[in-house]
Amino acid sequence: MINDTLSALLDFQKETEALAQVAGRLSWDQETMMPRGAAMQRGEEMAAMESVLHARRTDPRVGEWLSGLEGSELDPVAAAKLRHIRRSFDRANKVPAKLAAEIARVTSVSQGKWAAARAQDDFAAFAPVLAQVVALKREEGAALADGGDVYDAMLDDYEPEMTAAELDAMFGEMRPRLRALREAVLAQPEPKAVTGSFPEEAQLALSAKLAGVFGYDFERGRIDKAVHPFSSGSGSDVRITTRTNPADPFNCFYSTIHEVGHACYEQGIDPDYALTPLGQGVSMGVHESQSRIYENQLGRSRAFAGFLFEQMQEVFGDIGIDSPEAFYAAVNRVQKDFIRTEADEVQYNLHIMLRFDLERAMVAGDLAPAELEGAWNERFEKDFGYAVPRASLGCLQDVHWSVGLFGYFPTYSLGNVYAGCLHEALRSDIPGLDDQLARGETGQATGWLRERVQRHGGLMKPREVIARACGREPGAGPLLDYIEAKFSGIYGL
Amino acid sequence: MINDTLSALLDFQKETEALAQVAGRLSWDQETMMPRGAAMQRGEEMAAMESVLHARRTDPRVGEWLSGLEGSELDPVAAAKLRHIRRSFDRANKVPAKLAAEIARVTSVSQGKWAAARAQDDFAAFAPVLAQVVALKREEGAALADGGDVYDAMLDDYEPEMTAAELDAMFGEMRPRLRALREAVLAQPEPKAVTGSFPEEAQLALSAKLAGVFGYDFERGRIDKAVHPFSSGSGSDVRITTRTNPADPFNCFYSTIHEVGHACYEQGIDPDYALTPLGQGVSMGVHESQSRIYENQLGRSRAFAGFLFEQMQEVFGDIGIDSPEAFYAAVNRVQKDFIRTEADEVQYNLHIMLRFDLERAMVAGDLAPAELEGAWNERFEKDFGYAVPRASLGCLQDVHWSVGLFGYFPTYSLGNVYAGCLHEALRSDIPGLDDQLARGETGQATGWLRERVQRHGGLMKPREVIARACGREPGAGPLLDYIEAKFSGIYGL
Incomplete structure (x- = not known):
């Protein structure tokens, strides 16, 4: 049960991490390869990636998985992973979406x-x-x-x-x-x-x-x-x-x-x-x-x-x-x-x-x-x-x-x-x-x-x-x- | 009302299109810039993007918006957009997710x-x-x-x-x-x-x-x-x-x-x-x-x-x-x-x-x-x-x-x-x-x-x-x- 929850959380997180790598590479491309005329469209692309990432970081399932796992006996590696996910989840949820968008x-x-x-x-x-x-x-x-x-x-x-x-x-x-x-x-x-x-x-x-x-x-x-x-x-x-x-x-x-x-x-x-x-x-x-x-x-x-x-x-x-x-x-x-x-x-x-x-x-x-x-x-x-x-x-x-x-x-x-x-x-x-x-x-x-x-x-x-x-x-x-x-x-x- | 529904659908679609451009650029990068040792990780990144795109293409809200709009009086440009979104929605929903993943x-x-x-x-x-x-x-x-x-x-x-x-x-x-x-x-x-x-x-x-x-x-x-x-x-x-x-x-x-x-x-x-x-x-x-x-x-x-x-x-x-x-x-x-x-x-x-x-x-x-x-x-x-x-x-x-x-x-x-x-x-x-x-x-x-x-x-x-x-x-x-x-x-x- 604990293992299933942990797997579900870490599988979800793996996809989030992969998407974050994609967003990072998009920024790299912007500074190195992007044609000049693509700036406006790139803004839309970056915003779309950010919106996907934000939705995943605040996904209520992440909160449920975390609650289901916290307090369990975990090896140090799993515990460290949970600590990071909790940090990111709390941070993302503390800032109202409207404020984040305005910033x-x-x-x-x-x-x-x-x-x-x-x-x-x-x-x-x-x-x-x-x-x-x-x-x-x-x-x-x-x-x-x-x-x-x-x-x-x-x-x-x-x-x-x-x-x-x-x-x-x-x-x-x-x-x-x-x-x-x-x-x-x-x-x-x-x-x-x-x-x-x-x-x-x-x-x-x-x-x-x-x-x-x-x-x-x-x-x-x-x-x-x-x-x-x-x-x-x-x-x-x-x-x-x-x-x-x-x-x-x-x-x-x-x-x-x-x-x-x-x-x-x-x-x-x-x-x-x-x-x-x-x-x-x-x-x-x-x-x-x-x-x-x-x-x-x-x-x-x-x-x-x-x-x-x-x-x-x-x-x-x-x-x-x-x-x-x-x-x-x-x-x-x-x-x-x-x-x-x-x-x-x-x-x-x-x-x-x-x-x-x-x-x-x-x-x-x-x-x-x-x-x-x-x-x-x-x-x-x-x-x-x-x-x-x-x-x-x-x-x-x-x-x-x-x-x-x-x-x-x-x-x-x-x-x-x-x-x-x-x-x-x-x-x-x-x-x-x-x-x-x-x-x-x-x-x-x-x-x-x-x-x-x-x-x-x-x-x-x-x-x-x-x-x-x-x-x-x-x-x-x-x-x-x-x-x-x-x-x-x-x-x- | 029609206009609100159309805006909601097209806003959602715009983000999907932007994400599709990102996925396409990731493929470009793979063929031109990617370091050789990154192939495995890139597979995960591409899969994550595909999974995001598939979820958006089959999103039930798209079906609801489409149903709410079809039969309405629309200008030719909006009608053409709807035709494409309908095609993509039906196609994505006809193929079972398990089969798509297996392919x-x-x-x-x-x-x-x-x-x-x-x-x-x-x-x-x-x-x-x-x-x-x-x-x-x-x-x-x-x-x-x-x-x-x-x-x-x-x-x-x-x-x-x-x-x-x-x-x-x-x-x-x-x-x-x-x-x-x-x-x-x-x-x-x-x-x-x-x-x-x-x-x-x-x-x-x-x-x-x-x-x-x-x-x-x-x-x-x-x-x-x-x-x-x-x-x-x-x-x-x-x-x-x-x-x-x-x-x-x-x-x-x-x-x-x-x-x-x-x-x-x-x-x-x-x-x-x-x-x-x-x-x-x-x-x-x-x-x-x-x-x-x-x-x-x-x-x-x-x-x-x-x-x-x-x-x-x-x-x-x-x-x-x-x-x-x-x-x-x-x-x-x-x-x-x-x-x-x-x-x-x-x-x-x-x-x-x-x-x-x-x-x-x-x-x-x-x-x-x-x-x-x-x-x-x-x-x-x-x-x-x-x-x-x-x-x-x-x-x-x-x-x-x-x-x-x-x-x-x-x-x-x-x-x-x-x-x-x-x-x-x-x-x-x-x-x-x-x-x-x-x-x-x-x-x-x-x-x-x-x-x-x-x-x-x-x-x-x-x-x-x-x-x-x-x-x-x-x-x-x-x-x-x-x-x-x-x-x-x-x-x-």
Whole structure:
């Protein structure tokens, strides 16, 4: 009886998961393959898929199956599956369909307005629709929070069981050390950048090679070009995208390695979990820990930079840099800049803290969306020491808020913190790591991550996966120690 | 009240159509982009989409809405939409879900067995599963026929209201004239073929140019490579594929023009019909009429061949042929061969007649599937005058029967017949056509087809579209006259 109910629920869920994969691939297609003239029709197609998925997630039979099973003796895998399905069912049922539809409608408009406003550096043109988005998301957050903290409820969507209070404590530990380091580093002479000619085809060929070096499985994936790099899909069809900049080949290489980290997480999940709720990365923070550790702790290490230096000389000839040490400094340059996505390891988390505080204030009603630009610019100057010249370099730089992603930004920093913990544990388990990385061998490191983190998919809760992998409760210490040691070395502090 | 019911039905249908487009794009992805290792998961995704679509097509509300509307006074467009929805609803409800699932299961297995058997030239390895497919399709046909003729019911799936008796009469008129022409042509010396070097990139570039020449709208489509060329999608996202053969550039060029014909039909439909039952080509026969007239009556005309001759010389240099007349003969070579998809205009329909008679006999129970190879070889030798050396050149050459497509083959010939009628009418309406084609201008001809045929989508019944476009009831006469005149000219008969 229990078994029949469980089978019925999991069969139904498998179809839902398969449909979610289809919807995800439709988004991939939209960013990579879709002809321009198909945008309107694609909107209808996406809406139809969303409506099918929403109907399945709120299907009353799911509630009945869950009630029939909860309290039963279940193995840990089945119990974890049920936990995810319950979460998704409750979430979908808490938000009134009318509100969900209104959010979908308004955010699709506001994304367009954001893009236009950014192109014109005109925050005022974006402010009214941002106010609408904030109001709707607050309403949704209140429905999800059920009397609890609204921002925590939003956060829970991306990082289950994380709270703003914990993030506050974490950022409180990080802020002074990162600001001090930033000041010391920027007082030093700036390292040399690479120069030369970096044709697109050659960049793409080398980035594909790097993807292979980091263990990306091309039998179950592919790489295409897109305006913004992303990873998409789970199970045996996990695709990534990259982009090229003729003047800056690192943009292509490190975007690729970053997305390979995301993709290897998905590809590394136990195949038995495919098309179940355990068959995806467990949270945004844990996902970002994989992309970050591939990109930074491994990919931007002194040892791996040496390997990449050789590869680039082979492919591009003279790149204006003549020693591995100078090359290592070039891939880790710290510069005065405004853009989060291009920030180095020292400054990245400072960008996040700013967003975290401002979005919390908007959600709490302490900051009117119309006042965002002023608040952003004031805070930026306080944190970074120089003024934001225009909105596209300030509060209009990120798409997130325009599409209603509140509570998402801090998971980037959480990913960095998790990556710091994983890196500390991994280093102590693999004493010969640098010799391997210097030869372009990542197998032991990525194998360690697959075994400790990736293969579990959604089996454990986010913090539990990291804690068990590292043998310690996650905290910002290891990340801060690593960043300080690394950049003190590079900048001779 | 009528209006509310109609809106409810059409809104529901719009979502169904959008989901059908998504399922179609998933198939496109499978043939063009999907990583190899994703095949199993893709099977689950396709099955989930099919199950969603089947549930919508048989949704009892559709039946209620239809009953509430039938008998009402409706404008012709709404009436045509209702006619299509009724057809689809009745069809989906006539076939028991268990039988439909069994057909899906068996044909997915049998396609694999067919491919393996073809690779081994081993009909016996395919015969048992073919027998299963035939049995299941007969059961389905009987359910659809509702006491009527089973083969006609199958045919109706691809060509509404066409009957085997009519096709019999049509083929009876065609067979003697085509066989006589074939014999006369093959008694003449064989024209020279092109020779030279035809790099893939250059073939693809010229084929894209040809697509543009025939009016394919790249803003609402794209061209990719695939093993078998096809066209996919409706509305504002209609994609085609092509392939290259280093020794035979015509394969790429004429496959492309053929698929462009299919795609322009879809792209040419009145945009008001998008995501309604009128928003697709109305039948396989009418679809094939467009691909064939683009490929043959226009693309393989003396005038257009002259244009292509210049293009090819420009791109490839010396192609071993030095006059437009010899080039025209080369693109229209008639050769002793075995393969339908590579057949010329003279022999193509003879290949179809053979398949039509054999599949009817299997469906009627007059030919046991196990006896197919013998029957095929006997008939082929009778029609073509030489023996089939192995099954991959005979009864295993086409995928159709392995996936349960019975009643599909004759629509290819019907498309040729319709193309013949359209071509006759189009020639008489456009006296300067050859001058235009010689300059690579197809706009007036394709505009005529768009206006007379393509834009109507599913508004009229198949035969009605053709009859109104041509001002006469369709028949084989114009096609036969055209083929005889053309090949008598080329072969100096």
